[in-house]
Amino acid sequence: MNKKTTAGLLLVLSVFLMGMDGIATSDVGQNGLADRKRELQARIETLKSEQDLLLFQKQLSAMDSRYLVLDLARGLGQLKYRSRVFLDFTFRPLPKRVIRTVPRGMRALTKKIEGSDGRFALVFGPTFVLRTESASAPGRGVPQLIVLPREMRSIFFALEEGSLVYILR
Amino acid sequence: MIPRTDHNKSVLISVRKSKPLGLQMHKRMKSILNNTISALVLLSCYLGPSSTGWAEEPQPALTVEALRADVAALEQEAALLDEENRGLRQMVPSLGDDEVYLVVDTESNRLFIRQGEHVLKTIVVSTGSRELIKDENGRKWFFESPTGVLTVLGKERNPVWIRPDWSYVEENMPIPPKNDPDRIVRDVMGKYSLLLGNGYKIHGTTYKSLLGTAVTHGCVSMDDDDLKTVYQSVTIGTKVYIY
Numbered sequence: 001m002n003k004k005t006t007a008g009l010l011l012v013l014s015v016f017l018m019g020m021d022g023i024a025t026s027d028v029g030q031n032g033l034a035d036r037k038r039e040l041q042a043r044i045e046t047l048k049s050e051q052d053l054l055l056f057q058k059q060l061s062a063m064d065s066r067y068l069v070l071d072l073a074r075g076l077g078q079l080k081y082r083s084r085v086f087l088d089f090t091f092r093p094l095p096k097r098v099i100r101t102v103p104r105g106m107r108a109l110t111k112k113i114e115g116s117d118g119r120f121a122l123v124f125g126p127t128f129v130l131r132t133e134s135a136s137a138p139g140r141g142v143p144q145l146i147v148l149p150r151e152m153r154s155i156f157f158a159l160e161e162g163s164l165v166y167i168l169r
Numbered sequence: 170m171i172p173r174t175d176h177n178k179s180v181l182i183s184v185r186k187s188k189p190l191g192l193q194m195h196k197r198m199k200s201i202l203n204n205t206i207s208a209l210v211l212l213s214c215y216l217g218p219s220s221t222g223w224a225e226e227p228q229p230a231l232t233v234e235a236l237r238a239d240v241a242a243l244e245q246e247a248a249l250l251d252e253e254n255r256g257l258r259q260m261v262p263s264l265g266d267d268e269v270y271l272v273v274d275t276e277s278n279r280l281f282i283r284q285g286e287h288v289l290k291t292i293v294v295s296t297g298s299r300e301l302i303k304d305e306n307g308r309k310w311f312f313e314s315p316t317g318v319l320t321v322l323g324k325e326r327n328p329v330w331i332r333p334d335w336s337y338v339e340e341n342m343p344i345p346p347k348n349d350p351d352r353i354v355r356d357v358m359g360k361y362s363l364l365l366g367n368g369y370k371i372h373g374t375t376y377k378s379l380l381g382t383a384v385t386h387g388c389v390s391m392d393d394d395d396l397k398t399v400y401q402s403v404t405i406g407t408k409v410y411i412y
Contacts, residue, residue, distance in 0.1 A: 029233055030232065030233050030236065033233065033236035033237060033239075033240055034236060036240050037236060037239055037240050037243060040240065040243035040244060040246075040247055041243060043247050044243060044246055044247050044250060047247060047250035047251060047254060048250065050254055051250060051253060051254050051257065054254055054257040054258060054261060055257065057261050058257060058260055058261045061261050066412065081318075081410060081412070083261055084270060084272070084283070084408075084410060085272075085283060085286055086272050086274070086281075086410060086412060087272075087274065087281075088288065150277050151277075153276045153277065154274050154276040154277050154412075156276075157276050157412075158276075158412050
């Protein structure tokens with residue numbers, strides 16, 4: 001190999017090495033930024049959800065009515081008045097595919113159904129029904145949240161038609 | 170025979186002067202290689218060092234810049250939302266405070282001592298029976314616990330019960346005058362009581378077996394030990410939410 005060929009090969013090699021170095025640095029920077037962007041987007045979603053709930057609570061803190069906050073994924077509910085918790089209760093968690101069909105946010109109680117022997121049901125429009133296991137299920141295909149009878153009794157008499165519920169998913 | 174012309178001569182000279190074919194090919198290859206190298210060098214200079222990678226976006230420098238701008242905008246948005254939420258939390262009264270309050274559920278006959286989101290103690294109580302009685306003069310009494318937001322207005326030790334008129338009506342007894350000493354009854358309300366206004370109290374009971382049912386005349390009654398806990402947990406001004 002003469003001097004010219006060696007120089008040429010070195011040049012080619014240097015070009016490739018320069019390129020490789022460039023790819024690595026750029027990728028790290030780009031990946032880091034993309035990760036940060038995703039992280040921030042998720043945080044913004046969380047903050048927006050939190051803000052929505054805070055606005056709801058702010059609105060309810062000035063009202064003289066009791067309301068519910070339901071966490072569908074965890075199967076937990078709270079009966080609240082202003083910013084005080086009156087009752088913590090549980091309900092049978094819904095399957096994830098059903099939870100996805102229930103929209104997050106505020107809904108209103110549209111109907112109270114009092115059956116015999118503590119068979120209570122609270123209907124929140126077409127969104128879902130909160131009821132005891134023994135109560136008949138109004139609205140076929142509507143998600144049903146099953147609550148223990150004693151807790152359901154307290155919730156049933158604490159709310160009236162038009163009372164609000166806030167759904168977390 | 171080919172005539173010897175000058176032209177032929179020159180051709181012959183050129184053939185004689187020309188190098189072997191292998192050597193010519195080698196030179197041509199070298200020239201191609203050199204040209205390729207030059208082209209590569211020029212290309213790399215034009216596109217920049219990071220552009221030589223074939224798996225990359227066409228203009229990564231710009232993409233990174235765009236990402237940086239997006240991240241900056243998102244950071245600003247997140248900070249703004251965070252700030253707004255902080256403000257909202259302050260605007261919602263008593264959200265996140267650690268004040269002790271009492272909640273009485275008249276359906277389940279339970280009293281909860283709560284602090285913020287936490288239940289400190291759940292107590293089985295008795296609340297108003299929701300019964301109605303009338304006397305011969307048409308006076309009516311409906312024994313229901315008062316619902317709504319009440320306040321602990323006073324704390325008593327060793328309370329006495331001043332029997333009201335309905336207590337005599339209920340037992341078909343003649344009603345004594347207002348200040349009759351017969352109205353004063355001791356040791357039926359436990360060792361403590363909390364005054365809620367309008368004659369309603371949280372107190373002890375002698376009917377312990379009936380706790381958990383709605384049997385009182387509107388007061389909230391409970392076991393002695395629980396009463397002591399409630400008494401010690403609250404101060405004058407503590408809110409009592411009855412529903």
